[in-house]
Structure formats: structure tokens, C-alpha cells
Amino acid sequence: MGKVLVLFDTQSGNTGKMAASVAEGAASLAGTEVRLKHIDEATGEDLVWCDGAAVGSPTHLGQPSWKLKKWFDECGVWGRVDGRIGTSFSSEGGHAGGALLTCLSVQLVLMNFGFLILGITDYAHYAYTLHYGATTVREPRQPGDIAACLALGRKLALAVRNGHVDVMEEGQTGPRLFREKPREG
Numbered sequence: 001m002g003k004v005l006v007l008f009d010t011q012s013g014n015t016g017k018m019a020a021s022v023a024e025g026a027a028s029l030a031g032t033e034v035r036l037k038h039i040d041e042a043t044g045e046d047l048v049w050c051d052g053a054a055v056g057s058p059t060h061l062g063q064p065s066w067k068l069k070k071w072f073d074e075c076g077v078w079g080r081v082d083g084r085i086g087t088s089f090s091s092e093g094g095h096a097g098g099a100l101l102t103c104l105s106v107q108l109v110l111m112n113f114g115f116l117i118l119g120i121t122d123y124a125h126y127a128y129t130l131h132y133g134a135t136t137v138r139e140p141r142q143p144g145d146i147a148a149c150l151a152l153g154r155k156l157a158l159a160v161r162n163g164h165v166d167v168m169e170e171g172q173t174g175p176r177l178f179r180e181k182p183r184e185g
Ligand SMILES: Cc1cc2nc3c(=O)[nH]c(=O)nc-3n(C[C@H](O)[C@H](O)[C@H](O)COP(=O)(O)O)c2cc1C
Pocket: 009, 010, 011, 012, 013, 014, 015, 016, 057, 058, 059, 060, 061, 062, 063, 091, 092, 093, 094, 095, 096, 097, 098, 099, 137, 138, 139
């Protein structure tokens, strides 16, 4: 059974809503056990427990929150979690506010902890890709926002199940692409 940890910080709830959808996406793959935890309730043992982690933070000054960084500084399991698979997500206040930079900063921390970082070729929806993680402006409310979070979690669960070698769905031979804009309504 694959074990996925969705670990997040949130100040006003937006990244927390993303985290819930990421967890739902991971749980949609049969056989995946999911823990959804705010950093205030998580310990380093949650990182040890997991096979893969999706780590989320609000974007603060173009970076992860200081609380998330502090959590990793102090979790005490560096050197005990090598080889796990990691990805990240972030909510920002406005487009180009730095959420992708936050995702990459989180990934740097995960790499420092020995995680293998999951790059994702799929599009989750029209004009929503996941190459460096999932981002939303404020709360996830557009269908694409939620689809991106669900797809991030599911892809992580697939990577965990397949050992980071084969993360395609059954019968899938290439990236999912949304070439046509779906009709409204
Ligand atoms: C201290 C602080 C710094 C912020 N810096 C940025 C920023 O650099 N870029 C941005 O787009 N939004 C910034 N924001 C806005 C938050 O990223 C945005 O409101 C986000 O949705 C909050 O997520 P949360 O509800 O999970 O806390 C900042 C907010 C705070 C409180």
C-alpha cells in the first residue's frame, strides 16, 4: 500500500483548501493511504511514515512561510527519509506573485532531505499544467484550480505505487493535453 503525506501551512485557509483536494486526488488511487496534516499537528515521524509527500505553503514574499521552513529546520528526521517522492503546491495573492518560486523553494528543501522530485508533464485542465507543482490565486475556486490539486495528488500516488518509474495511468502512453478549451457550463 502506498503512503502519501499531504503536509501544509496556511494562514487564511487557501492553501489548506488546496491540501484537501490534493489529499482527495491521492486517495482516488485505490490502495493509497493518505495523511492530511497541518504543520502544527505533524511531526517528523509523518515524513518517515510516508512514501511520498506533497508539501504546500502560502506564498509569503515570494517564498514559503517562515513557519514551514521552521518545521523542516526542526523536524529532526533529516537523513531518515531519503528516496521518498516529493512535490509541492502554493497559493498566492495574485498572478505571478511568486507561487512557483515557493513551489521550487519547497522542492529544494525536499531535495536536501533526499526526496526525489516529481516533475509532471500532464495538463490537469485547459491552461493548467503541473510541471513544477500546483498553484492557485487565493482559494482554489475555478474548475482548473481544483483539477490541478486533484491531479497533483493522484500523480504523486501513482508515482509512489509505481516506484517513480512508471507514472502513467493504465493505457496512457504520453502526457495528457487539453488542446481545446471546454465549453462554459
Ligand atoms: C506576510 C505575507 C506575505 C505575502 N506575500 C505574497 C507575495 O509575495 N506574493 C503574493 O502573490 N501573495 C503574497 N501574499 C498573499 C498570500 O500568498 C495569499 O493571500 C494566499 O492565498 C494565502 O494563503 P493561505 O490562505 O493559505 O494563508 C502574502 C501574504 C502574507 C500574509
